[in-house]
Amino acid sequence: MKSYEELVAEALDAPFRGWDFSWLRGRSNQAEPSWSYDRRARQLVLDAKSLLDLCTGGGELLASLAPLPEHSVATESWEPNIPLARNRLAPLGVQVRVPDGDELPATDGEFDLVTNHHGGALASEIARVLRPGGIYLTQGVGSRNLADLNQALAAPGGDYSEASTLDATSAELQAVGLEIVDGQEEMPEHTFYDVGALVYFLSAVTWQVPDFNVNRYDAKLRELDAAIREFGPVVFRDHRYLVEARKP
Template sequence: MQAIPSYDVLIGEAVGVPLVGWEFAWTDGRAVGSDPSWSFPEMARRLLRRAGSLLDLDTGGGELLAELAPLPAHTVAVESWAPNTPVARDRLGPFGVSVLTELPGGEDEFDVVLSRHGRLPADDIARLLRPGGTLLTQQVGSDDLADLNAALGAPIPHPKKWNSQVAVDALEEAGLEVTDVREERPLLSFHDVGAIVYQLRAVPWQVRDFNPQRYDRELRRIDAIIRTEGRFSVTAHRFLVQATRPA
Protein backbone atom coordinates (compact mmCIF):
# COMPACT_ATOMS: atom_id res chain seq x y z
CA MET A 1 0.00 0.00 0.00
CA GLN A 2 1.33 3.43 -0.95
CA ALA A 3 2.14 5.63 2.04
CA ILE A 4 -0.01 8.70 2.57
CA PRO A 5 2.02 11.89 2.05
CA SER A 6 2.68 14.06 5.07
CA TYR A 7 0.03 16.40 6.44
CA ASP A 8 1.85 19.49 5.16
CA VAL A 9 2.23 18.04 1.66
CA LEU A 10 -1.48 17.15 1.46
CA ILE A 11 -2.57 20.59 2.63
CA GLY A 12 -0.17 22.32 0.25
CA GLU A 13 -1.46 20.32 -2.71
CA ALA A 14 -5.12 20.98 -1.86
CA VAL A 15 -4.57 24.72 -1.41
CA GLY A 16 -2.71 24.97 -4.72
CA VAL A 17 -5.32 23.30 -6.93
CA PRO A 18 -7.17 25.86 -9.13
CA LEU A 19 -10.95 25.90 -8.69
CA VAL A 20 -12.76 25.89 -12.03
CA GLY A 21 -16.54 25.49 -12.15
CA TRP A 22 -17.95 22.56 -10.19
CA GLU A 23 -15.19 20.19 -11.21
CA PHE A 24 -14.31 17.72 -8.44
CA ALA A 25 -12.12 15.37 -10.50
CA TRP A 26 -9.14 16.17 -8.24
CA THR A 27 -10.86 14.32 -5.40
CA ASP A 28 -11.62 11.16 -7.42
CA GLY A 29 -10.66 8.23 -5.20
CA ARG A 30 -9.87 10.62 -2.36
CA ALA A 31 -13.49 11.47 -1.50
CA VAL A 32 -15.91 8.64 -2.14
CA GLY A 33 -19.67 8.65 -1.79
CA SER A 34 -22.43 11.27 -1.34
CA ASP A 35 -24.34 10.02 -4.39
CA PRO A 36 -27.96 9.03 -3.69
CA SER A 37 -29.53 5.84 -5.05
CA TRP A 38 -31.25 7.65 -7.91
CA SER A 39 -29.45 9.07 -10.97
CA PHE A 40 -30.37 12.69 -11.60
CA PRO A 41 -28.72 12.69 -15.07
CA GLU A 42 -30.70 9.64 -16.17
CA MET A 43 -33.97 11.11 -14.91
CA ALA A 44 -33.16 14.37 -16.70
CA ARG A 45 -32.36 12.58 -19.96
CA ARG A 46 -35.77 10.89 -19.92
CA LEU A 47 -37.48 14.26 -19.60
CA LEU A 48 -35.40 15.84 -22.35
CA ARG A 49 -36.34 13.19 -24.93
CA ARG A 50 -39.69 14.91 -25.42
CA ALA A 51 -38.74 18.49 -24.54
CA GLY A 52 -38.39 21.38 -26.97
CA SER A 53 -37.07 23.84 -24.40
CA LEU A 54 -34.96 23.64 -21.24
CA LEU A 55 -33.88 25.93 -18.41
CA ASP A 56 -30.98 24.86 -16.18
CA LEU A 57 -30.75 26.81 -12.93
CA ASP A 58 -27.34 27.44 -11.33
CA THR A 59 -25.53 25.47 -14.00
CA GLY A 60 -22.11 25.93 -12.36
CA GLY A 61 -19.51 25.50 -15.06
CA GLY A 62 -22.06 23.76 -17.30
CA GLU A 63 -20.62 20.32 -16.52
CA LEU A 64 -23.93 18.49 -16.11
CA LEU A 65 -25.69 20.26 -18.95
CA ALA A 66 -22.91 19.37 -21.39
CA GLU A 67 -23.17 15.76 -20.21
CA LEU A 68 -26.89 15.75 -21.10
CA ALA A 69 -26.33 16.71 -24.77
CA PRO A 70 -27.98 16.59 -27.26
CA LEU A 71 -30.05 19.40 -25.77
CA PRO A 72 -33.36 20.91 -26.81
CA ALA A 73 -33.14 23.57 -29.51
CA HIS A 74 -34.06 26.27 -27.00
CA THR A 75 -31.84 25.76 -23.96
CA VAL A 76 -30.97 28.48 -21.44
CA ALA A 77 -28.67 28.17 -18.44
CA VAL A 78 -28.43 30.54 -15.48
CA GLU A 79 -25.23 31.04 -13.48
CA SER A 80 -24.87 34.10 -11.27
CA TRP A 81 -21.64 33.22 -9.45
CA ALA A 82 -19.03 35.31 -11.28
CA PRO A 83 -16.17 32.76 -11.30
CA ASN A 84 -18.40 30.15 -12.94
CA THR A 85 -20.14 32.28 -15.58
CA PRO A 86 -17.31 32.46 -18.15
CA VAL A 87 -16.53 28.77 -17.60
CA ALA A 88 -20.14 27.88 -18.36
CA ARG A 89 -20.22 30.10 -21.45
CA ASP A 90 -17.04 28.54 -22.82
CA ARG A 91 -18.31 25.01 -22.19
CA LEU A 92 -21.92 25.48 -23.35
CA GLY A 93 -21.41 27.88 -26.25
CA PRO A 94 -20.69 25.05 -28.74
CA PHE A 95 -24.09 23.54 -27.82
CA GLY A 96 -25.92 26.78 -28.64
CA VAL A 97 -26.82 27.40 -25.00
CA SER A 98 -27.35 30.96 -23.75
CA VAL A 99 -25.86 31.49 -20.29
CA LEU A 100 -27.56 34.26 -18.30
CA THR A 101 -26.69 35.70 -14.91
CA GLU A 102 -30.34 36.28 -13.94
CA LEU A 103 -33.58 34.37 -14.41
CA PRO A 104 -35.43 35.01 -17.68
CA GLY A 105 -38.24 37.51 -17.32
CA GLY A 106 -40.88 35.84 -19.49
CA GLU A 107 -43.64 33.33 -18.85
CA ASP A 108 -44.65 29.88 -20.16
CA GLU A 109 -41.26 29.45 -21.84
CA PHE A 110 -39.82 26.05 -20.88
CA ASP A 111 -40.94 22.43 -21.10
CA VAL A 112 -38.36 21.38 -18.49
CA VAL A 113 -36.62 23.21 -15.65
CA LEU A 114 -33.63 21.52 -14.02
CA SER A 115 -31.96 22.53 -10.77
CA ARG A 116 -29.22 20.25 -9.49
CA HIS A 117 -27.85 21.62 -6.24
CA GLY A 118 -29.08 25.07 -7.26
CA ARG A 119 -31.73 27.54 -6.22
CA LEU A 120 -35.39 26.59 -6.12
CA PRO A 121 -37.40 29.81 -6.59
CA ALA A 122 -40.83 28.20 -6.66
CA ASP A 123 -42.85 31.17 -7.96
CA ASP A 124 -40.37 31.87 -10.78
CA ILE A 125 -40.29 28.22 -11.77
CA ALA A 126 -44.09 28.14 -11.93
CA ARG A 127 -43.99 31.31 -14.08
CA LEU A 128 -41.36 29.99 -16.48
CA LEU A 129 -42.75 26.48 -16.97
CA ARG A 130 -45.21 25.95 -19.76
CA PRO A 131 -48.52 24.32 -18.79
CA GLY A 132 -47.73 20.62 -18.56
CA GLY A 133 -44.03 21.37 -18.10
CA THR A 134 -41.86 19.60 -15.53
CA LEU A 135 -39.42 20.62 -12.84
CA LEU A 136 -36.75 18.14 -11.75
CA THR A 137 -34.52 19.18 -8.87
CA GLN A 138 -31.93 17.52 -6.67
CA GLN A 139 -31.10 19.56 -3.60
CA VAL A 140 -28.47 19.57 -0.90
CA GLY A 141 -30.34 19.42 2.40
CA SER A 142 -29.57 21.51 5.46
CA ASP A 143 -28.03 18.54 7.31
CA ASP A 144 -25.37 18.07 4.62
CA LEU A 145 -21.91 17.36 6.10
CA ALA A 146 -23.03 18.76 9.46
CA ASP A 147 -20.79 16.25 11.22
CA LEU A 148 -17.78 17.69 9.34
CA ASN A 149 -18.63 21.11 10.76
CA ALA A 150 -18.94 19.53 14.19
CA ALA A 151 -15.52 17.86 13.86
CA LEU A 152 -14.00 21.22 12.94
CA GLY A 153 -15.85 23.07 15.67
CA ALA A 154 -17.39 25.31 13.00
CA PRO A 155 -20.93 26.73 12.98
CA ILE A 156 -23.58 24.79 11.09
CA PRO A 157 -23.88 26.14 7.54
CA HIS A 158 -27.67 26.16 7.23
CA PRO A 159 -29.53 27.47 10.29
CA LYS A 160 -32.88 27.14 8.47
CA LYS A 161 -34.26 23.67 7.81
CA TRP A 162 -34.11 22.69 4.14
CA ASN A 163 -35.53 19.27 3.28
CA SER A 164 -37.97 17.67 0.91
CA GLN A 165 -41.04 18.68 2.89
CA VAL A 166 -40.06 22.36 2.98
CA ALA A 167 -39.43 22.28 -0.78
CA VAL A 168 -42.67 20.45 -1.53
CA ASP A 169 -44.68 22.95 0.51
CA ALA A 170 -43.16 25.87 -1.42
CA LEU A 171 -43.72 24.28 -4.83
CA GLU A 172 -47.30 23.35 -4.06
CA GLU A 173 -47.99 26.84 -2.77
CA ALA A 174 -46.73 28.15 -6.12
CA GLY A 175 -49.30 25.98 -7.89
CA LEU A 176 -47.18 23.03 -9.02
CA GLU A 177 -48.22 19.39 -8.62
CA VAL A 178 -45.52 17.28 -6.97
CA THR A 179 -45.21 13.82 -8.57
CA ASP A 180 -42.06 12.34 -7.00
CA VAL A 181 -40.21 12.94 -3.71
CA ARG A 182 -37.10 11.15 -2.45
CA GLU A 183 -34.69 11.90 0.38
CA GLU A 184 -31.51 10.14 1.51
CA ARG A 185 -28.46 10.63 3.69
CA PRO A 186 -25.57 8.78 2.01
CA LEU A 187 -22.08 8.58 3.49
CA LEU A 188 -19.16 10.58 2.13
CA SER A 189 -15.73 9.17 3.04
CA PHE A 190 -12.54 11.22 2.80
CA HIS A 191 -9.37 9.19 2.34
CA ASP A 192 -6.94 12.02 2.96
CA VAL A 193 -7.17 15.41 4.65
CA GLY A 194 -6.32 17.20 1.40
CA ALA A 195 -9.66 16.12 -0.04
CA ILE A 196 -11.42 17.79 2.89
CA VAL A 197 -9.53 21.03 2.32
CA TYR A 198 -10.39 20.95 -1.39
CA GLN A 199 -14.06 20.28 -0.59
CA LEU A 200 -14.22 23.25 1.77
CA ARG A 201 -12.49 25.52 -0.74
CA ALA A 202 -14.87 24.47 -3.51
CA VAL A 203 -17.97 24.83 -1.33
CA PRO A 204 -17.09 27.92 0.73
CA TRP A 205 -20.50 28.24 2.39
CA GLN A 206 -19.98 24.96 4.28
CA VAL A 207 -17.49 26.64 6.64
CA ARG A 208 -17.57 30.34 5.81
CA ASP A 209 -14.39 31.33 7.64
CA PHE A 210 -12.40 28.31 6.48
CA ASN A 211 -8.71 28.33 5.84
CA PRO A 212 -6.28 25.54 6.79
CA GLN A 213 -4.36 27.74 9.21
CA ARG A 214 -7.43 28.70 11.23
CA TYR A 215 -8.50 25.04 11.52
CA ASP A 216 -5.02 23.52 11.70
CA ARG A 217 -5.52 21.72 15.04
CA GLU A 218 -8.84 20.17 13.99
CA LEU A 219 -7.53 19.16 10.56
CA ARG A 220 -4.53 17.46 12.13
CA ARG A 221 -6.90 15.54 14.40
CA ILE A 222 -8.90 14.37 11.36
CA ASP A 223 -5.67 13.53 9.53
CA ALA A 224 -4.70 11.25 12.44
CA ILE A 225 -8.07 9.49 12.24
CA ILE A 226 -7.62 8.86 8.51
CA ARG A 227 -4.13 7.47 9.01
CA THR A 228 -5.44 5.11 11.71
CA GLU A 229 -8.80 4.09 10.26
CA GLY A 230 -8.28 4.64 6.53
CA ARG A 231 -11.05 7.18 6.15
CA PHE A 232 -13.06 9.93 7.77
CA SER A 233 -16.78 9.53 7.01
CA VAL A 234 -19.53 12.12 7.26
CA THR A 235 -23.18 12.16 6.23
CA ALA A 236 -24.44 13.92 3.12
CA HIS A 237 -28.06 15.04 2.73
CA ARG A 238 -29.78 14.87 -0.65
CA PHE A 239 -33.39 15.09 -1.75
CA LEU A 240 -35.13 15.00 -5.10
CA VAL A 241 -38.46 16.50 -6.13
CA GLN A 242 -40.25 16.28 -9.47
CA ALA A 243 -43.27 18.49 -10.11
CA THR A 244 -45.40 19.63 -13.01
CA ARG A 245 -47.33 22.76 -13.85
CA PRO A 246 -50.96 21.77 -14.39
CA ALA A 247 -52.01 21.89 -18.03
Protein backbone atom coordinates in the same frame (compact mmCIF):
# COMPACT_ATOMS: atom_id res chain seq x y z
CA MET B 1 1.36 8.82 3.23
CA LYS B 2 2.72 12.34 2.95
CA SER B 3 3.03 14.48 6.06
CA TYR B 4 0.16 16.65 7.28
CA GLU B 5 1.98 19.78 6.11
CA GLU B 6 2.63 18.33 2.65
CA LEU B 7 -0.98 17.22 2.18
CA VAL B 8 -2.37 20.61 3.21
CA ALA B 9 0.08 22.59 1.06
CA GLU B 10 -0.67 20.38 -1.94
CA ALA B 11 -4.43 20.93 -1.49
CA LEU B 12 -4.08 24.69 -1.17
CA ASP B 13 -1.99 24.87 -4.35
CA ALA B 14 -4.31 22.66 -6.41
CA PRO B 15 -6.38 24.37 -9.14
CA PHE B 16 -10.17 24.62 -9.03
CA ARG B 17 -12.17 25.84 -12.04
CA GLY B 18 -15.86 25.64 -12.84
CA TRP B 19 -17.37 22.84 -10.80
CA ASP B 20 -14.62 20.32 -11.53
CA PHE B 21 -13.59 18.15 -8.58
CA SER B 22 -11.43 15.78 -10.63
CA TRP B 23 -8.44 16.57 -8.38
CA LEU B 24 -10.20 14.58 -5.66
CA ARG B 25 -10.41 11.41 -7.77
CA GLY B 26 -9.08 8.55 -5.65
CA ARG B 27 -8.84 10.79 -2.58
CA SER B 28 -12.52 11.05 -1.70
CA ASN B 29 -15.74 9.30 -2.58
CA GLN B 30 -19.14 10.96 -2.64
CA ALA B 31 -21.80 8.26 -2.74
CA GLU B 32 -24.80 8.96 -4.92
CA PRO B 33 -28.35 8.67 -3.60
CA SER B 34 -30.38 5.66 -4.69
CA TRP B 35 -32.06 7.70 -7.41
CA SER B 36 -30.23 9.12 -10.44
CA TYR B 37 -30.90 12.80 -11.12
CA ASP B 38 -28.85 12.57 -14.32
CA ARG B 39 -30.85 9.64 -15.69
CA ARG B 40 -34.22 11.26 -14.92
CA ALA B 41 -33.09 14.59 -16.38
CA ARG B 42 -31.93 12.85 -19.55
CA GLN B 43 -35.32 11.13 -19.90
CA LEU B 44 -37.17 14.42 -19.51
CA VAL B 45 -34.87 16.22 -21.97
CA LEU B 46 -35.76 13.72 -24.67
CA ASP B 47 -39.42 14.85 -24.58
CA ALA B 48 -38.80 18.57 -24.03
CA LYS B 49 -39.03 21.28 -26.66
CA SER B 50 -37.64 24.00 -24.40
CA LEU B 51 -35.31 23.74 -21.41
CA LEU B 52 -34.08 26.03 -18.65
CA ASP B 53 -31.18 24.75 -16.53
CA LEU B 54 -30.69 26.74 -13.32
CA CYS B 55 -27.33 27.44 -11.68
CA THR B 56 -25.49 25.50 -14.36
CA GLY B 57 -22.00 26.07 -12.92
CA GLY B 58 -19.51 25.52 -15.72
CA GLY B 59 -22.19 23.71 -17.74
CA GLU B 60 -20.62 20.31 -17.12
CA LEU B 61 -23.77 18.42 -16.17
CA LEU B 62 -26.01 20.11 -18.73
CA ALA B 63 -23.55 19.34 -21.52
CA SER B 64 -23.60 15.67 -20.51
CA LEU B 65 -27.37 15.58 -21.24
CA ALA B 66 -26.94 16.47 -24.94
CA PRO B 67 -28.57 16.40 -27.41
CA LEU B 68 -30.62 19.23 -25.93
CA PRO B 69 -33.88 20.87 -27.08
CA GLU B 70 -33.54 23.50 -29.79
CA HIS B 71 -34.53 26.19 -27.31
CA SER B 72 -32.21 25.63 -24.34
CA VAL B 73 -31.14 28.24 -21.81
CA ALA B 74 -28.93 28.05 -18.72
CA THR B 75 -28.49 30.49 -15.87
CA GLU B 76 -25.32 31.18 -13.88
CA SER B 77 -24.58 33.95 -11.38
CA TRP B 78 -21.03 33.27 -10.19
CA GLU B 79 -18.74 35.43 -12.32
CA PRO B 80 -15.85 32.96 -12.77
CA ASN B 81 -18.26 30.30 -14.05
CA ILE B 82 -20.04 32.43 -16.65
CA PRO B 83 -17.33 32.32 -19.38
CA LEU B 84 -16.72 28.63 -18.69
CA ALA B 85 -20.41 27.85 -19.12
CA ARG B 86 -20.69 29.94 -22.29
CA ASN B 87 -17.63 28.33 -23.87
CA ARG B 88 -18.87 24.84 -23.07
CA LEU B 89 -22.55 25.32 -23.91
CA ALA B 90 -22.49 27.63 -26.93
CA PRO B 91 -21.52 24.78 -29.31
CA LEU B 92 -24.60 22.94 -28.05
CA GLY B 93 -26.86 25.88 -28.89
CA VAL B 94 -27.41 26.87 -25.25
CA GLN B 95 -27.70 30.53 -24.30
CA VAL B 96 -26.32 31.39 -20.85
CA ARG B 97 -28.27 34.15 -19.10
CA VAL B 98 -27.20 35.94 -15.92
CA PRO B 99 -30.00 36.48 -13.36
CA ASP B 100 -30.51 39.84 -11.71
CA GLY B 101 -31.66 39.05 -8.19
CA ASP B 102 -34.28 36.40 -7.53
CA GLU B 103 -36.20 36.89 -10.78
CA LEU B 104 -35.34 34.32 -13.42
CA PRO B 105 -34.21 35.77 -16.78
CA ALA B 106 -37.11 34.20 -18.67
CA THR B 107 -40.58 35.13 -19.88
CA ASP B 108 -43.81 33.71 -18.51
CA GLY B 109 -44.42 30.16 -19.73
CA GLU B 110 -41.21 30.09 -21.78
CA PHE B 111 -40.15 26.53 -20.89
CA ASP B 112 -41.69 23.10 -20.68
CA LEU B 113 -38.78 21.75 -18.59
CA VAL B 114 -36.79 23.40 -15.81
CA THR B 115 -33.89 21.52 -14.24
CA ASN B 116 -32.01 22.49 -11.11
CA HIS B 117 -29.08 20.50 -9.72
CA HIS B 118 -27.99 21.91 -6.35
CA GLY B 119 -29.08 25.47 -7.10
CA GLY B 120 -31.60 27.83 -5.56
CA ALA B 121 -34.77 29.33 -7.02
CA LEU B 122 -38.04 30.80 -5.82
CA ALA B 123 -40.99 28.46 -6.25
CA SER B 124 -43.04 31.36 -7.61
CA GLU B 125 -40.45 31.93 -10.33
CA ILE B 126 -40.43 28.25 -11.29
CA ALA B 127 -44.21 28.34 -11.65
CA ARG B 128 -44.04 31.55 -13.68
CA VAL B 129 -41.58 30.35 -16.34
CA LEU B 130 -43.13 26.89 -16.79
CA ARG B 131 -45.83 26.41 -19.40
CA PRO B 132 -48.95 24.41 -18.42
CA GLY B 133 -47.98 20.75 -18.33
CA GLY B 134 -44.34 21.67 -17.79
CA ILE B 135 -42.02 19.77 -15.46
CA TYR B 136 -39.62 20.97 -12.77
CA LEU B 137 -36.86 18.58 -11.66
CA THR B 138 -34.58 19.52 -8.79
CA GLN B 139 -32.00 17.79 -6.64
CA GLY B 140 -31.20 19.88 -3.59
CA VAL B 141 -28.48 19.97 -0.99
CA GLY B 142 -30.29 19.59 2.30
CA SER B 143 -29.98 21.66 5.46
CA ARG B 144 -28.24 18.81 7.33
CA ASN B 145 -25.53 18.43 4.70
CA LEU B 146 -22.25 17.26 6.29
CA ALA B 147 -23.42 18.48 9.70
CA ASP B 148 -21.26 15.76 11.28
CA LEU B 149 -18.18 17.18 9.50
CA ASN B 150 -18.87 20.62 10.96
CA GLN B 151 -19.25 19.00 14.37
CA ALA B 152 -15.92 17.17 13.97
CA LEU B 153 -14.24 20.52 13.26
CA ALA B 154 -16.15 22.29 16.07
CA ALA B 155 -17.27 24.69 13.33
CA PRO B 156 -20.52 26.64 12.98
CA GLY B 157 -23.22 25.05 10.85
CA GLY B 158 -23.09 25.24 7.07
CA ASP B 159 -24.75 28.08 5.20
CA TYR B 160 -27.92 26.18 4.30
CA SER B 161 -31.52 27.22 4.60
CA GLU B 162 -33.63 25.32 7.11
CA ALA B 163 -36.17 25.10 4.27
CA SER B 164 -33.76 22.93 2.25
CA THR B 165 -35.61 19.69 2.86
CA LEU B 166 -37.95 17.47 0.89
CA ASP B 167 -41.01 18.47 2.91
CA ALA B 168 -40.35 22.22 2.82
CA THR B 169 -39.48 22.29 -0.88
CA SER B 170 -42.53 20.21 -1.79
CA ALA B 171 -44.77 22.50 0.29
CA GLU B 172 -43.38 25.62 -1.39
CA LEU B 173 -44.01 24.20 -4.86
CA GLN B 174 -47.51 23.08 -3.95
CA ALA B 175 -48.27 26.53 -2.55
CA VAL B 176 -47.71 28.05 -6.01
CA GLY B 177 -49.92 25.47 -7.71
CA LEU B 178 -47.48 22.77 -8.80
CA GLU B 179 -48.27 19.09 -8.34
CA ILE B 180 -45.62 16.81 -6.79
CA VAL B 181 -44.87 13.85 -9.05
CA ASP B 182 -42.00 12.36 -7.05
CA GLY B 183 -40.11 13.15 -3.86
CA GLN B 184 -37.19 11.36 -2.18
CA GLU B 185 -34.64 12.21 0.54
CA GLU B 186 -31.47 10.44 1.72
CA MET B 187 -28.18 10.90 3.59
CA PRO B 188 -25.48 9.26 1.42
CA GLU B 189 -21.92 8.75 2.65
CA HIS B 190 -19.10 11.17 1.83
CA THR B 191 -15.66 9.65 2.43
CA PHE B 192 -12.29 11.41 2.67
CA TYR B 193 -9.11 9.34 2.37
CA ASP B 194 -6.64 12.04 3.44
CA VAL B 195 -6.76 15.43 5.12
CA GLY B 196 -5.63 17.15 1.90
CA ALA B 197 -8.83 16.04 0.19
CA LEU B 198 -10.83 17.53 3.05
CA VAL B 199 -8.95 20.84 2.87
CA TYR B 200 -9.42 21.02 -0.91
CA PHE B 201 -13.14 20.34 -0.59
CA LEU B 202 -13.72 22.91 2.14
CA SER B 203 -11.68 25.52 0.27
CA ALA B 204 -13.89 25.06 -2.80
CA VAL B 205 -17.27 24.57 -1.12
CA THR B 206 -16.97 27.75 0.93
CA TRP B 207 -20.50 27.63 2.36
CA GLN B 208 -19.96 24.34 4.22
CA VAL B 209 -17.66 25.97 6.80
CA PRO B 210 -18.01 29.68 5.97
CA ASP B 211 -15.07 30.79 8.12
CA PHE B 212 -12.77 27.98 6.98
CA ASN B 213 -9.04 28.39 6.76
CA VAL B 214 -6.35 25.90 7.68
CA ASN B 215 -4.84 28.06 10.42
CA ARG B 216 -8.16 28.54 12.23
CA TYR B 217 -8.93 24.82 12.10
CA ASP B 218 -5.37 23.51 12.37
CA ALA B 219 -5.90 21.58 15.61
CA LYS B 220 -9.07 19.79 14.47
CA LEU B 221 -7.62 19.07 11.03
CA ARG B 222 -4.60 17.48 12.68
CA GLU B 223 -6.91 15.35 14.81
CA LEU B 224 -8.69 14.12 11.67
CA ASP B 225 -5.35 13.51 9.96
CA ALA B 226 -4.22 11.39 12.90
CA ALA B 227 -7.51 9.46 12.89
CA ILE B 228 -7.17 8.70 9.17
CA ARG B 229 -3.60 7.47 9.63
CA GLU B 230 -4.61 5.19 12.50
CA PHE B 231 -8.09 4.01 11.57
CA GLY B 232 -8.56 4.73 7.85
CA PRO B 233 -10.82 7.10 5.90
CA VAL B 234 -13.26 9.38 7.69
CA VAL B 235 -16.91 9.15 6.64
CA PHE B 236 -19.52 11.91 6.91
CA ARG B 237 -23.08 12.25 5.62
CA ASP B 238 -24.38 14.39 2.77
CA HIS B 239 -28.05 15.41 2.69
CA ARG B 240 -29.84 15.18 -0.66
CA TYR B 241 -33.46 15.38 -1.78
CA LEU B 242 -35.15 15.04 -5.16
CA VAL B 243 -38.41 16.64 -6.21
CA GLU B 244 -40.20 16.35 -9.53
CA ALA B 245 -43.22 18.62 -9.93
CA ARG B 246 -45.67 19.40 -12.70
CA LYS B 247 -47.55 22.58 -13.56
CA PRO B 248 -51.22 21.68 -14.25
